[in-house]
Amino acid sequence: MDFPPWLPKSDYSKRGMLLELARCIFEMHYREEIHAVRGPIRTFDNMCNGDLERAASVLQMSGFIQYxxxxxxxxxxxxxxxxxEGVADSKMANEIDAEIVREAVIRLANGNVRSSLGIQKLAKEATNEPRS
Structure with a gap:
């Protein structure tokens, strides 16, 4: 799967998968809504969908988002x-188990919700990798 030249290329590493998860959620699922107290704000609503919940959990544990x-x-x-990139290099992000990040990428790419080309590519690599 080739990337168009204008898209950032993600490497198959924990850091690369975190960056692609953050980019995908920010670009495809971060929307403006009217908050009862705060007025118009941009939020990521995971809709209690298991695949999006897993992505939200990983992004929260790594310091990208806050509930x-x-x-x-x-x-x-x-x-x-x-x-x-700074968040992906942070201590919080480094403490996350790579397997949890890998699972979040695979679940986001499964077709139940919108995902980016980068997520799909990383999920394909993750499912083809021999597991130890």
């Missing part, structure tokens, strides 16, 4: 896309 409700459904990004 804004008590049930872990809606969240906001704590950084802008130009800051994603």
């Amino acid at each position: 804004i409700d008590d049930i872990g459904r809606r969240s906001v990004f704590l950084c802008e896309p130009y800051e994603f």
Whole structure:
């Protein structure tokens, strides 16, 4: 699968998968909504969908997002896309198990929700990799 030259290429590493998860969610699932108290804000609503919930959990554990409700459904990004690499290199991100990140990528690419070309490519690599 070839990338168009204008898309960033993600490498198959924990860091690369985190970056692609953040990019995909920010570009495809981060939308403006009217919050009851805060007014118009951009949020990621995982809709209590297991595949999106897994992505949200990984992004929250790594420091990309923060939940804004008590049930872990809606969240906001704590950084802008130009800051994603710094978050992916952070201590929080380094402490996440690579297998959890890998599972989130595979689940996001399964076709139940929209995912990016980068997520699909990484999921294909992840499912073809021999597991230890």
